Amino acid sequence: MLHGNTRPEVHTAKDLGPVSDDLRLEHVYLLMNRPPEQQQAIDDLIEQLHDQNSPQYHHWLTAGEIAERFGPADEDLEAVTEWLASHGLIVNGVYHANGVIDLSGSAARLAATFHTQIHNLDVNGTRHIANVSEPQIPVALAPAILGVVSLNDFRPHPMSSRHPRPNYSVSAGGSSFQLVTPGDLAKIYNLNSLYAAGISGQDQTIVVLEDSDVFTSADWHTFRETFGLDGRFPEGSFRQIHPQPSAFPDDGGSCVDPGVNPADSEAIADAEWATAAAPSAEIVVAACADTSTNFGGFIAMQNLITRRSPPPAIISISYGDEELNLGASFNAYIDSLYELAVLQGVSVFVSSGDAGAAAAVDQFTSAATHGIYHVNGFASTPNNVAVGGTDFADTFFNENSTYWSSTNGRYFNSALSYIPEIPWNDSCASQLISQFFGFAVPYGSAGFCNSTIGESYLFVGATTGGPSSCAYGAPSIPNVVSGTCKGRKKPHYQRGILGSPKDGVRDLPDVSLFAGTLVWGHSYVDCFSDTANFGTPCVGAPVNWSLDGGTSLSSPIMAGIQSMVNQATGERQGNPNFVYYSLAASEYGARGNTSCNATLGNQINRHCIFRDVTLGDMDVNCLPLTDSTGATIGTFNCYLPSGTNGVLSLSNSSYEPAYSATKGWDFATGIGSVDAFNLARRWPRSRFHE
Numbered sequence: 001m002l003h004g005n006t007r008p009e010v011h012t013a014k015d016l017g018p019v020s021d022d023l024r025l026e027h028v029y030l031l032m033n034r035p036p037e038q039q040q041a042i043d044d045l046i047e048q049l050h051d052q053n054s055p056q057y058h059h060w061l062t063a064g065e066i067a068e069r070f071g072p073a074d075e076d077l078e079a080v081t082e083w084l085a086s087h088g089l090i091v092n093g094v095y096h097a098n099g100v101i102d103l104s105g106s107a108a109r110l111a112a113t114f115h116t117q118i119h120n121l122d123v124n125g126t127r128h129i130a131n132v133s134e135p136q137i138p139v140a141l142a143p144a145i146l147g148v149v150s151l152n153d154f155r156p157h158p159m160s161s162r163h164p165r166p167n168y169s170v171s172a173g174g175s176s177f178q179l180v181t182p183g184d185l186a187k188i189y190n191l192n193s194l195y196a197a198g199i200s201g202q203d204q205t206i207v208v209l210e211d212s213d214v215f216t217s218a219d220w221h222t223f224r225e226t227f228g229l230d231g232r233f234p235e236g237s238f239r240q241i242h243p244q245p246s247a248f249p250d251d252g253g254s255c256v257d258p259g260v261n262p263a264d265s266e267a268i269a270d271a272e273w274a275t276a277a278a279p280s281a282e283i284v285v286a287a288c289a290d291t292s293t294n295f296g297g298f299i300a301m302q303n304l305i306t307r308r309s310p311p312p313a314i315i316s317i318s319y320g321d322e323e324l325n326l327g328a329s330f331n332a333y334i335d336s337l338y339e340l341a342v343l344q345g346v347s348v349f350v351s352s353g354d355a356g357a358a359a360a361v362d363q364f365t366s367a368a369t370h371g372i373y374h375v376n377g378f379a380s381t382p383n384n385v386a387v388g389g390t391d392f393a394d395t396f397f398n399e400n401s402t403y404w405s406s407t408n409g410r411y412f413n414s415a416l417s418y419i420p421e422i423p424w425n426d427s428c429a430s431q432l433i434s435q436f437f438g439f440a441v442p443y444g445s446a447g448f449c450n451s452t453i454g455e456s457y458l459f460v461g462a463t464t465g466g467p468s469s470c471a472y473g474a475p476s477i478p479n480v481v482s483g484t485c486k487g488r489k490k491p492h493y494q495r496g497i498l499g500s501p502k503d504g505v506r507d508l509p510d511v512s513l514f515a516g517t518l519v520w521g522h523s524y525v526d527c528f529s530d531t532a533n534f535g536t537p538c539v540g541a542p543v544n545w546s547l548d549g550g551t552s553l554s555s556p557i558m559a560g561i562q563s564m565v566n567q568a569t570g571e572r573q574g575n576p577n578f579v580y581y582s583l584a585a586s587e588y589g590a591r592g593n594t595s596c597n598a599t600l601g602n603q604i605n606r607h608c609i610f611r612d613v614t615l616g617d618m619d620v621n622c623l624p625l626t627d628s629t630g631a632t633i634g635t636f637n638c639y640l641p642s643g644t645n646g647v648l649s650l651s652n653s654s655y656e657p658a659y660s661a662t663k664g665w666d667f668a669t670g671i672g673s674v675d676a677f678n679l680a681r682r683w684p685r686s687r688f689h690e
Contacts, residue, residue, distance in 0.1 A: 389515025
């Protein structure tokens, strides 16, 4: 039996009975197992590939070399494929490099093969299909098979927070909204110094993974033209692809053009803000349609990094789902996918998430109900950079005029310098929002979350961080970290830096960039003209365009910054975390570096690589977990001393907010935000100097 591979929704959804026997499930992935000694060899090699003192440093492998050295044994593949064929399943092809078998078949044949039923479910009014018991495999094949990646159609959600202008934003001194444009981004994160040095992403490619085409590429071009990118950086280009595998002998392929669907807003935002950061780079939207059991973005990535030609050096993913939801086999597949990328020198950036420390949110009360430790399984592997979100603190300090010009520049830019940063947090549980409105604390009957004003901030919208906790094993309480849950192992690069907990597991995020959604008056603006999916025409001043935020945009921007690091060094970098953490450890030391404190704003030391975010938190509002009748099931990490609304806490009986920003690394913002110029200049083997 393959434990930990049943969606938690199965236990609470309305069961509508088995799906039709002849329902086709296409491109189901079966993940082969690796012997422990082989996995250890891969882990050791990844360390050596990033160790400047190793003879293996940056000697990246090809997909073919990886398949030859670490792929499954031919006899195991033969035994497994014969077993699958004997049950009437179609083996579409084999990805040898990470041991993935792509198969298709009817629901009846899949159910018979894996000894589980696939049912229709009603999950809060939305129809889904999913296996209702753990899959099983023959004992004889257990050493060869790790698991079925997915037998359900629950898809990841984008990490963007596209929104209309809210009426719950704070304001100070009659301030107006200051929307972040590409020119502002370049000023705040010191991209301009890179551009002045001739580094803006020339000859670099950034791939954003999607499951929708963009509505129109004209939006991307309008974005660049409006904000002056075309004139200064004419090399920048855009492509949209639907990558097919090299491994499949048939002519059908696994990547179906998804067309335009409601996820097109994510696709265009990722493409626009990647080019905003690295305006001379080629931006590629790699999009495949979701299948009944597979995320289109991963189909695209799987195909891109297993081809005979070298894969792109930079990939960004702005989607995710909780580790606990994905299940052990899916989490293991993500590990293998990113591992395969890094062995080839590919840098993978993933949005950390947009729901604070609790990604399990009750959709009717907009409150965290299932406790903490629900990190994004797409972002919690040791082989990716998890990018969190910040907001600006100028409104909190009543210093808008210090950091923003009263008039816009030619391309609608108005930022004057680096701006103090805090964790992105829109919830009433935010200590800073509570203080701003004159409340001593966010909790309790007299606290902000239980006030008349605070009711407008009962909203779980904040950067996600926390320890990996349920990548393997299975919970004993649905959607609550419990039972045999175990997190991913802490990577070496994350050990020893100031603030990193000695918890033995991978912790999120790694770095953070602006992700605000107007609560403090700031948001990104993008061109998204698909009015059928809540876009707006890109005409007139961009203040009337779509507004966007969330860690979904932090990831492609950080990917853009890394592409310029690659340009500055003349080579791909694999997992940049090895260098990020090394540089941060040197900068922060054992006690922190007060001159690099993000709260200093325009007084921060101009030589800092990282801006250490130490003010604020990512805490969100919470409620006890109840069943369909309203009866309380339990209270999980929710401090509720009085009143109706509580706040997430490490303890139910005391206020220990999850989590606060501190010196050095923290769950709220990782090692902080970056000065892009200093990062590229101080990178090992950088070819340019100040």
